Amino acid sequence: MERTQNKKILITGGTRGIGKACVEEFLLNNNEVIYTGTAQKKSGENFMVADFSTLDGINEFCSKVRKLNIDILINNAGINFPKPFLKEDTEDILKSYYVNLLAPVLLVKTVLPSMIKNNWGKIINIGSILGASGKKDRASYSMTKSGLEAFTRSIAIEYSKYGINSLCVAPGYIDTDLTRRNLNESERKLIEGSIPIGRFGTPLELAKIIYSFTHDSFNYLSGNTITIDGGISILI
8 A cells, every 4th residue: 555645744642642653653654743742841843732621722722723734633632531420520521522522623623624725634533432332430531432423424524525534533442551540450351351352452553544544545434433442342
């Protein structure tokens, strides 16, 4: 397969996990990669601090992105803090909504005009298998990831005619800092035993698949949700 190269790519949440692996994968192939994180101490020409936890923070970041003429947008930034729904306060719910759903929606709204002008664009929203199945103590997370899938479909219906492909990638259990923080060792072993492939996925595996979707060979994919989970969702 030919490589995706010489494109300008924006990857949110690019300092660790799946996002970091995506940054490294696209950089290997001669692309300009701009990535975000919340750490002020991070520096670099192509790094941008972003606070998606408030509407003001989202709008401030979108105003900067508007000038960048992005070819490929990967909405990867997300939060997931397990908590019984009755113990989630309004601030918890709003933060999940802002980071996991509203920020991706407004970033898509920001990059679409230049993509339409160029008659080419790729939008990849990182969802989750929990967007379809749900899970105990994950009400707000599941709600926002489900919304991201529906949003992906709607964007595809409206804008595929402009050469813009919109996809949602729904990972299963991936070996990231967030996963290790949310699951103790016994929970990890229990889940690994239920995955048909028998292990957690790696960020690099996800990054390579995400990278492949940005090539023109996949132009007939639009509005789809691609589940990458080692087969665990077929058991749910």
